[in-house]
Amino acid sequence: MVNYTCIGYNKKKTLRIPESISTIYGISIEEARKIWVTYDRRSLLTGAETPKTFLRNISRAIDTSKTPETLYEEWTKLSLKEENCIDWKLLDFIKNLREKYKIYVMSNAVNIAQEDKLTRTIKSMFDKYFVSYEEGFRKPEKEAFLNVLKKIDCNPENCIFVDDTLININTAKEMKINSIIYKSLEQLKKDIKEIVDK
Structure with a gap:
């Protein structure tokens, strides 16, 4: 795929x-x-x-x-986000992925410090940034996933969901979304390759 x-x-x-x-x-x-x-x-x-x-x-x-x-x-x-709290290697990898794929963020966030320069820079690295306080749903609610799938007009089986929280991964799997629990960048690269090479 x-x-x-x-x-x-x-x-x-x-x-x-x-x-x-x-x-x-x-x-x-x-x-x-x-x-x-x-x-x-x-x-x-x-x-x-x-x-x-x-x-x-x-x-x-x-x-x-x-x-x-x-x-x-x-x-x-x-x-306020600081440069040192961002995984820049991961964002570089995402930048490379964007050459072939659409990349979206789905984040549980409170409407605080969301418009500082660094956050805006990070948001610009994605095709769309879905945050819970704007969407009205939060992970792991199924509605949060359905909302994003509808807005990006994509079938679950054509998506890969990456998260560092097992409860969010479990909901995505229940919905037939290819899911990867994030542990390290190397593991993520390997897992994505396995899914897209099927």
């Missing part, structure tokens, strides 16, 4: 939401994780709730003198 579409990519670890909560509120990571796990994360990740509303809501459970605006500014600064 030749007309494959790759959905998804992996970047080096950036600060996750519980780590951000811990930092901006000055609480332990355990307490921040507990708040995040018990919170209705779907509303934040799908854009039904703004980051400022999220901060206002969790501020009720945390003793803080900081305003939601101050917390938002601090979270934005923490969320």
Whole structure:
């Protein structure tokens, strides 16, 4: 098969939401994780709730003198991507893939620090960038995959989904999408070659 579409990519670890909560509120990571796990994360990740509303809501459970605006500014600064958190070798590989294939990103993201220069540069390296807060769906929901497949007008069997989270891979496999769990760039190259050479 030749007309494959790759959905998804992996970047080096950036600060996750519980780590951000811990930092901006000055609480332990355990307490921040507990708040995040018990919170209705779907509303934040799908854009039904703004980051400022999220901060206002969790501020009720945390003793803080900081305003939601101050917390938002601090979270934005923490969320700005840095050159060293990006896997540039992976992006070079993706650039080469784009010569033959359409490449899309499907990301669970909060609408914070999404328009900085580095993020815009990265987004420009893909044919389309689907983020949960704009689409209204998040991985591993089947609707998130169906939404992207519909928008790119592609059959599942003609796609390759790459992700570093097993639950997302499992949903893609259930939908008959060729799936690769990302572990390393070399492994990814090998797995993609096996799929396209079938």
